[in-house]
Structures are given as structure tokens and as C-alpha cells.
């Protein structure tokens with residue numbers, strides 16, 4: 001259990017819509033056992049770090065399932081909250097979370113990873129253990145979940161969400177979509193995770209302490225079968241968000257601008273994916289036209305750190321722009337660098353799966 005600290009505790013009774021009121025007769029007729037307890041409970045930040053969105057699943061899985069969401073607003077900074085969710089037909093266990101501090105010297109601790117599924121999730125145990133010990137303030141999962149959430153009538157997604165409940169019910173679990181979420185126009189991703197920015201949005205930004213964290217979809221560059229509008233919309237949104245983050249009053253409060261997305265602009269693996277392409281789509285934009293390239297945009301707005309995943313291998317790059325290193329100095333490459341530096345993360349979870357498809 002998370003260690004309780006000397007702060008105010010509150011219990012939220014988050015009541016879901018009573019969708020099952022008319023169902024008891026069906027239970028008796030067929031004698032079936034249904035599971036009405038909330039499950040797959042997870043939380044995320046709302047429009048700011050003092051809002052927490054609770055999401056859980058419930059109801060029998062047939063052709064559809066019920067996903068419930070409640071937003072808890074105006075929470076007290078640096079406070080410990082206890083909550084559960086459910087209805088007259090069943091309640092979840094008690095979970096808890098700590099809200100972000102509003103102290104100017106607060107240094108949040110984030111666990112950042114991508115490409116984690118049900119199979120071979122080597123880091124999951126450590127994450128579960130450390131999350132329960134209260135080491136982290138939030139999670140960033142940089143795309144690719146479950147392998148895949150839509151598989152087996154979405155039961156693979158359900159199993160994954162149950163597995164991460166011991167992390168995600170206690171810590172804001174912030175995400176971006178990866179290529180493995182593509183099926184049915186990313187519907188499993190959009191329905192299961194409630195990020196800031198609204199249901200149909202793939203991108204958001206949020207201030208966490210001194211960091212302005214921007215989450216984008218690199219997949220809008222690759223799955224143009226869903227149209228080019230999401231790409232244009234995201235690029236336009238991103239430029240506005242970066243311009244706003246760079247206003248002197250904002251950059252003073254959040255000097256670190258961090259962008260996360262699934263597919264890297266640079267990588268050195270010798271696969272037949274992006275790494276062997278000199279001009280990755282996200283880096284230079286659309287083929288031939290080179291519209292909407294991200295590298296120039298992130299460079300122009302002095303982004304500090306880029307976090308990518310997808311490759312299932314760890315690489316950290318020096319500050320780089322257009323294949324040129326822009327270290328601050330030889331001795332201290334990351335102090336006052338002249339370009340973003342890059343951490344294409346990732347661990348070796350699901351290695352067997354990735355060999356089939358990254």
C-alpha cells in the first residue's frame with residue numbers, strides 16, 4: 001500500500017451511471033454469473049494537475065463494454081486522496097493518489113516508458129512495486145500498449161488494463177498513441193484513456209511542476225488512410241501550444257519544454273522501419289513536399305527534450321538538429337545546448353512480439 005502521509009484524506013464515492021437497473025431479470029432467466037465490480041481503474045490528469053480523471057470498465061463483455069469516467073476538480077495541491085468507484089451493483093477497492101505540489105521548487109518524479117504489453121512485460125513488476133512505494137508522481141507511457149488492445153475482441157486490452165491497475169489507479173497514467181493502437185481508427189486508445197484535450201484528440205499539453213509536457217501522435221504521419229486532417233490539425237495546434245509555452249511569463253514558470261511521441265526522428269537500429277530512412281516522416285514531413293516536419297518546428301521553439309519509443313532499444317542522443325550535434329560545450333553537452341536532446345526510450349519489453357512487428 002502507498003504509505004499514508006500527514007495530509008488531508010478524503011474518500012470519494014464516485015457513482016457511475018446505473019446502466020444495469022433493467023438487467024436483473026436477465027440474470028435469473030439465464031442463470032449466468034456477471035461481473036459488475038468496476039475493473040481496469042486508472043487515473044489521469046485533467047486539464048491541469050489539480051484535476052484527476054478516473055476511468056473504469058464494467059458490465060458484461062459482449063459486443064460492447066461500458067467505460068465510465070469521472071472528473072475530480074479543484075483538488076488541493078500536495079494532498080493524499082482515497083477514492084473508489086462503482087454503483088449500487090458493486091464498488092471497486094479503495095485506491096489513492098497524491099496531487100501535484102504547487103511549490104515553486106517541486107521536482108516531479110516521472111516513470112517514462114513505451115512499448116509495454118501483456119507478454120514479456122519485464123519492467124512491469126518493478127513499476128508496480130515502485131509505484132506502490134510512492135516513488136513516482138506520474139507515468140508517461142509513450143505509445144504501444146498490450147499488443148494489441150483490440151485483439152481477441154479487445155480482451156487483450158482488458159487484460160492489459162487490469163495488469164496496470166496497480167500502477168495506473170494510483171498515478172496519473174499519461175499516454176500518446178503508437179502504431180499498435182491503429183486498429184479501428186485508434187478507438188481502443190481513445191476510449192480507454194482519457195487525456196486532456198477531449199475524446200477525439202490525440203494530443204495534449206500539461207504543466208507538471210517546471211515542465212511543460214506535450215504529447216503528440218506521430219501516427220498521424222503514417223496512417224493517412226484516416227485522412228490528412230488530423231496531421232494538419234495537430235501541427236497547427238502544436239505550433240500554437242509551443243508559441244504559448246514560449247511566452248516569457250510561461251517559460252519562466254515552466255522552463256522545460258518536453259515533447260513525447262511514439263516514433264523517433266533518429267534511431268540507429270538496422271531494421272527496415274524508420275531507422276534506415278534518412279528522412280523520417282515526422283522529422284521532415286510529408287514525402288517530396290516536406291510539409292509539417294516536426295524537427296524544424298521543435299527547433300524553432302527551443303524544445304529541450306524529445307522522448308520517443310517504438311524501437312525497443314535504448315538510445316540517448318546529444319542535442320541534435322538536422323543530423324548535426326549542437327552540444328552546449330564539449331565538457332557539458334547538455335548545459336545550454338543549441339538544439340533539443342533526444343531520449344528514444346525504451347526497454348526490451350515484448351521483445352518477442354516486436355520482432356514480428358514494431
Ligand SMILES: [Fe+2]
Nearest residue numbers: 144178310358
Ligand atoms: Fe511502435
